[in-house]
Amino acid sequence: MKIELKNNKIFFENQGQKKEIHPFWLRERVNGESFIDVGTQQRLFDPTKLEEDIKINSLNLSDQFLEITFNDGTYTKFAVQNILREFINEDEIKKIKKVEWDSSFTNFKNFKFEDNFFNEKVMYDALIDFYKFGFVIFKDVPTKNNFITNFANSIGSIKRTNFGEFFNVMSKPNPNDLAYTSLALAPHTDNPYRNPVPCIQMLHCIENEVNGGLSTLVDGYTVTEKLKKDFRDYYNILTDVKVRFQFIDQSVILEDWAEMIQLNEKKEFKQVRFSPRLDFVPLMEKNKLELFYSARKKISELYNSDQYKVEFKLSPGDLLMMDNYRLLHGRTSYDTNQGNRFLQGCYIDYDSTEGKLKHLKRKFNL
Numbered sequence: 001m002k003i004e005l006k007n008n009k010i011f012f013e014n015q016g017q018k019k020e021i022h023p024f025w026l027r028e029r030v031n032g033e034s035f036i037d038v039g040t041q042q043r044l045f046d047p048t049k050l051e052e053d054i055k056i057n058s059l060n061l062s063d064q065f066l067e068i069t070f071n072d073g074t075y076t077k078f079a080v081q082n083i084l085r086e087f088i089n090e091d092e093i094k095k096i097k098k099v100e101w102d103s104s105f106t107n108f109k110n111f112k113f114e115d116n117f118f119n120e121k122v123m124y125d126a127l128i129d130f131y132k133f134g135f136v137i138f139k140d141v142p143t144k145n146n147f148i149t150n151f152a153n154s155i156g157s158i159k160r161t162n163f164g165e166f167f168n169v170m171s172k173p174n175p176n177d178l179a180y181t182s183l184a185l186a187p188h189t190d191n192p193y194r195n196p197v198p199c200i201q202m203l204h205c206i207e208n209e210v211n212g213g214l215s216t217l218v219d220g221y222t223v224t225e226k227l228k229k230d231f232r233d234y235y236n237i238l239t240d241v242k243v244r245f246q247f248i249d250q251s252v253i254l255e256d257w258a259e260m261i262q263l264n265e266k267k268e269f270k271q272v273r274f275s276p277r278l279d280f281v282p283l284m285e286k287n288k289l290e291l292f293y294s295a296r297k298k299i300s301e302l303y304n305s306d307q308y309k310v311e312f313k314l315s316p317g318d319l320l321m322m323d324n325y326r327l328l329h330g331r332t333s334y335d336t337n338q339g340n341r342f343l344q345g346c347y348i349d350y351d352s353t354e355g356k357l358k359h360l361k362r363k364f365n366l
């Protein structure tokens, strides 16, 4: 990929293809203190108010810089590297390759909490792990005074829901969700009925005195790839039919319609939703419903099979951060007579982790 000049025009060449760069595209990227605020890097001018007939009067290209004077008198000097980077136009987070894992994945790395580690290189490494595997565990996170809110707000911003800014997961009388009992919870994703669905869940173990109550995780991405390879009809219908997910309690009705496996515009994995207590399949013709029910049964078998599930015990101070669009989570049942099991949970969105990761990458020049 390179930049060339010809007859006062600028071309970029990429894989044998040569295209002219629109002068306006360059004009709206002019830099320098009179055009860009140094602190915020935001424009001090409105490009929609510029004359449309922007042309290049003169230019000069060296290895590192491109200097241009435009017909409205503006002069600017671009770093060639920055222009080339814009042509790649790629989100560096999406470049992080997901690693598929199953029940054999037991030696995952943990990250020890330290004061102020949110702005250290170790947090960058932890977030890279989060994007590779869909989860990361932090150890020794302080358990007093609802520290989970400090933790979440030090990475980004808590997403408040009708369960509050954070929620306490322990068995309690008259629960509005099975999470607040001591029953086993099969692998599920959280809040599929919300619009938008919370991206990331944090679960912080405060007390765990019981033998059961193991945390379970399943990689929805691995299972989706398996389904796509071996059960194509099932994959097709689960990526096609929009199911209604619903949550009802005394003060709110939450509903959203979405595929159980949602793909992005490139037809690649985007998100799984799975919560068999809350899903309502639309009324379709009988043959289609039959296929849908077989597909749902199969994916449920895969999610619940020992082949894909990892199980581990969270100890006080452990904080599990997991991708609610990719992973399913659950727990084994426990006996409340053995002692307390108390977790605190909250949600954050992707802009928190993405923003922090990009900031740390810039800070440490990685």
Ligand SMILES: [Fe+2]
Binding pocket: 179, 188, 189, 190, 329
């Ligand atoms: Fe949950």
